Amino acid sequence: MTIREDQKEKRRQEILFEGLNLFIQKGYSGTTIKDIANAVGMSVGLMFHYFASKEELYLALVSQGIEGPMNSLQPMGLEPMKFFEMTAERILNYIKTQPFIAKMFLLMHQAHFSADVPASVKELLSGFDIYSPTAEIIHLGQKNGTIRQGDPLALSIAFWSAIQGVAETLALHSDMPCPESAWITDILQAK
Amino acid sequence: MTIREDQKEKRRQEILFEGLNLFIQKGYSGTTIKDIANAVGMSVGLMFHYFASKEELYLALVSQGIEGPMNSLQPMGLEPMKFFEMTAERILNYIKTQPFIAKMFLLMHQAHFSADVPASVKELLSGFDIYSPTAEIIHLGQKNGTIRQGDPLALSIAFWSAIQGVAETLALHSDMPCPESAWITDILQAK
DNA sequence: ACATTCAATGAACGTTTATTCAATGTTGTT
DNA sequence: AACAACATTGAATAAACGTTCATTGAATGT
Numbered sequence: 001m002t003i004r005e006d007q008k009e010k011r012r013q014e015i016l017f018e019g020l021n022l023f024i025q026k027g028y029s030g031t032t033i034k035d036i037a038n039a040v041g042m043s044v045g046l047m048f049h050y051f052a053s054k055e056e057l058y059l060a061l062v063s064q065g066i067e068g069p070m071n072s073l074q075p076m077g078l079e080p081m082k083f084f085e086m087t088a089e090r091i092l093n094y095i096k097t098q099p100f101i102a103k104m105f106l107l108m109h110q111a112h113f114s115a116d117v118p119a120s121v122k123e124l125l126s127g128f129d130i131y132s133p134t135a136e137i138i139h140l141g142q143k144n145g146t147i148r149q150g151d152p153l154a155l156s157i158a159f160w161s162a163i164q165g166v167a168e169t170l171a172l173h174s175d176m177p178c179p180e181s182a183w184i185t186d187i188l189q190a191k
Numbered sequence: 192m193t194i195r196e197d198q199k200e201k202r203r204q205e206i207l208f209e210g211l212n213l214f215i216q217k218g219y220s221g222t223t224i225k226d227i228a229n230a231v232g233m234s235v236g237l238m239f240h241y242f243a244s245k246e247e248l249y250l251a252l253v254s255q256g257i258e259g260p261m262n263s264l265q266p267m268g269l270e271p272m273k274f275f276e277m278t279a280e281r282i283l284n285y286i287k288t289q290p291f292i293a294k295m296f297l298l299m300h301q302a303h304f305s306a307d308v309p310a311s312v313k314e315l316l317s318g319f320d321i322y323s324p325t326a327e328i329i330h331l332g333q334k335n336g337t338i339r340q341g342d343p344l345a346l347s348i349a350f351w352s353a354i355q356g357v358a359e360t361l362a363l364h365s366d367m368p369c370p371e372s373a374w375i376t377d378i379l380q381a382k
Numbered sequence: 383a384c385a386t387t388c389a390a391t392g393a394a395c396g397t398t399t400a401t402t403c404a405a406t407g408t409t410g411t412t
Numbered sequence: 413a414a415c416a417a418c419a420t421t422g423a424a425t426a427a428a429c430g431t432t433c434a435t436t437g438a439a440t441g442t
Contacts (some may be wrong), residue, residue: 004388004439010330011389029221030307033430043391048431113363116221151368158370160251161356162349162378169348172304179349187353195418196409202419224400234421239401 012050014040016064017100019057019163024106025172028058028116038042039151053063055118058111066128068101080141084159084188088181091163098179109164131156138188148190158187203241205231207255208291210248215297215361218308219249246309249302253312256299257319259292271332275350275379279372282354283333286361287369300355322347329379339381349378 018039022031033054037044051057075083097104111121112128134156141147147155161186170178209230213222224245228235242248266274286293302312303319325347332338338346353375361369 008389019348025305026307027218027221027305030218030305032428034428042389044430045392045432046390049389052431071415091291095235112348113359114216114218114221116217142254148374150374154368155374157360157367158353158357158374161360161370162375163355163356165352168304176348177345179345179352180341182340183346183378184343185350185355186377186380189377199419210429225398235400236402236422240419243401245400267393 011040011042015047015050015057016061020061020100020103020107023058023061024103024110027110027114028118041158055120058118059120059124061104061107062111062124065104065111066124068104075137079146080137080144081146081185081188082140083137085181085185088163088184091141091167092178092181095167099171099174102167105164105167106171109168130160134160141188146190147188159184162187198240202231206238206241206248207252211252211294211298212290214249214252215294215301218301219309220306246311249309250311250315250369251318252295252298253302253315254296256302257315259295271328271335271338272337272376272379274328275332276376278371279354279375282358283369283372286358288310289367290362293358296358297362319350325351330377337381338379348380349377353378 015036017065019031022035022039025031026035033047034044036057037047047057051060080087091102091105094105111117112125131153135152138147138152138155142149142152166179166184170176206227210222210227213226213230216222218228219319224238225235227248228238238248242251269277282293282296285296299324302308303316322344326343329338329343329346333343357370357375
């Protein structure tokens with residue numbers, strides 16, 4: 001009941017871990033089942049004992065991303081500018097201390113922006129928009145006087161682009177120095 | 192001597208244009224010769240009359256990127272902060288007015304960061320580092336008092352990440368609003 | 383001890399992909 | 413008008429890829 005099932009779950013996690021690494025480095029099409037199998041150290045055939053298809057493996061990662069780190073970005077009645085300071089701080093901390101979660105951000109970005117993902121992934125991500133909710137919080141901060149004037153959606157794009165770009169650089173080159181979160185939140189800061 | 196050669200050059204440019212579009216949307220492996228041939232409106236076999244291989248086509252684009260927009264980012268004795276203001280302004284203008292050049296930035300980023308590109312491309316790009324020269328200019332600005340304190344390389348990463356992320360969002364979704372360059376240069380600005 | 387379930391492999395299959403090539407139409411040159 | 417050079421096609425090829433499957437060996441439950 002449990003011994004084998006625990007082993008199976010561990011093995012699944014190994015596959016997800018190596019899959020995540022390879023998918024963010026080489027993209028969906030650029031990553032082969034063979035690549036992943038080699039990284040885990042198993043035969044290609046055995047991969048299909050744990051995941052029915054390459055698409056399902058990728059889908060499992062994206063689902064984990066939706067339920068995990070992305071969902072924990074709730075403003076929770078915070079003062080708008082504080083929300084962005086906390087968010088930036090939190091994500092940069094992930095990058096330094098929890099590479100897996102940082103890489104999850106990259107996968108979500110890839111799944112959202114690349115046309116090189118299965119249709120099922122696009123479906124799962126439809127209606128998953130990070131810019132609009134952020135733009136609303138920015139709008140509050142503008143009425144507040146804590147966030148600078150300008151198109152809230154454009155400010156939202158600038159903020160998340162910087163976060164995403166830093167995450168990408170750092171997750172792929174762990175030797176590079178990490179920017180401070182205050183530099184990035186200054187994109188939004190009213191003077 | 193010229194009539195046919197001109198036609199051939201035009202056709203080559205068509206292929207490069209559609210190739211650029213597809214490569215930045217779907218990556219190197221995710222883009223097939225058939226995709227490009229369909230987009231241009233020619234047979235798959237004919238593609239090989241214009242480019243010897245998919246690799247050479249991609250390589251031609253990256254070469255164009257190296258000689259073109261990337262090379263025109265010279266400080267030219269400008270005051271450091273002015274250099275970044277001009278650079279950000281220039282690139283955001285490209286995004287709005289010259290989509291092809293904007294997309295070239297994305298391709299260079301992809302070629303630099305993705306493991307899903309031929310080895311020949313990596314060779315061509317080896318020793319092509321945008322961060323180090325930028326970090327030097329930042330260092331000057333710090334002694335100057337115009338750029339905030341902090342690791343110059345980390346500041347460089349933050350600046351280029353924001354630029355790159357905005358370029359990606361805008362080049363792929365032309366309906367989205369464009370951030371102002373001053374928001375991004377405020378990443379560097381001393382208070 | 384035995385039967386059953388599961389983990390694991392490697393070969394086989396059909397498809398897709400990049401690439402080649404022989405054949406055919408088209409265009410510029412003389 | 414005729415010829416040579418080029419443009420274009422569609423079929424052929426070989427490798428790589430995702431996926432299936434029969435088979436083997438080990439672990440589990442009875």
